[in-house]
Amino acid sequence: MSLLDRARSTLPTPATSREPRDWLQLAIAAGYGAVGAITLGLVLIVPVMAAWAADPHSTTSWTDALSFSGDGWALAHRGHVAVAAGASHSVTFAPLVLTALAVVFARMAAKAMLTHLSGRSGAWWEGPSSYILGYVVAGLVITGLALSGPAHPNLVTVLPGAIVVGAAGCAWALLRSDEPVAEQAKTFVDDHLSLSTRRALRPATQGVLGYLGIGAVIVLVLAVTHASQVGELNGQLQPGILGGVVLWVGQLAALPNLALWAGGWATGASVQLGAVSVGSTSVHGGVLPMIPVLGAVPGAGPLPTGTNLAPLLPVLLGCFVGHRALSNLTTYASLKTKVVTAAQAAGLTALIVLVLSWLSTAGVSGGSLDYIGPSLLIVPLLVVELLLGALVATLFLHWKRALRR
Known part of the structure; x- marks a missing residue:
């Protein structure tokens, strides 16, 4: 027998049989998913019931007040909530701080789930899939219970956001875990994703x-330069101590939304605030709701000179992404390898930003505030600008290193 034949005969043969699924363990994994969803609901109950108890003029029963936590859960997962049964107006608004908190809770429950699955056999994806299913089902139950209150969440619209949040928390746990299931998942990813x-x-x-940093700086500049308008709106509302706390906590929870909208504006795409349209060079005015932070929106008319250069910021961000992508490559890597790696980094950046931008959009159907967020032009503009910046950085660094040889 030849040496090659002997080498082949010593290779392990893949197992053709698989042990039957342990349905009890998978049910427990789904239970952990339910815990991850329920945790956010329990956290939301505290401020809701505290606000109800502290308001002496409230005519809402405690059961209706309790249902508001389910409405909040639905909103955090970008669900639509109708203000009354059969009403034509529904609210869509996911404060991304609350959504991020949901991801954190989902990750904590998923981490505990992976520890429980450390000794099981079978495909690695079965446990995480059961977890996500448990998260989604529990979320639908929570929002379903809220139907008994004055507001009525739409269960169908909650489904996509619940899947995204549950999957994000589970993926985060898999990435940071050393459990056997997590190692199998990482091996699967390594085998099916290219090195670049x-x-x-x-x-x-x-x-x-x-990208979030760019948007946050723009929001900060607007807030500082329009601080008097923000303060005036807050004074006109006269929310009181408790109402003021609730109002400003809600606005702080929406800061990532504002940063994403501002980042979308920087690409050259207009930002729609209902009837108000904020373009790269001018603002088309309209009526805005009396929310203090919206006082930072510039008045109708042309914007200051130089704002039309804002699309250079995403291009520079693409240069940064391309530079960071090339930092892991050797000096002698081929130009093709560098271009592919930088382009994929820019593309992934655009994909994640667009998903977050979708989560950040808001609106009240059936009125002038039916859509709040960046226009659809953000999709081609962001992709082109990031890719352009990444490719420019790649070509420049490749040329610069070639001169040193």
């Missing part, structure tokens, strides 16, 4: 943070 894609993941994450 894996190298692009970290620069893409840094690019998303950079």
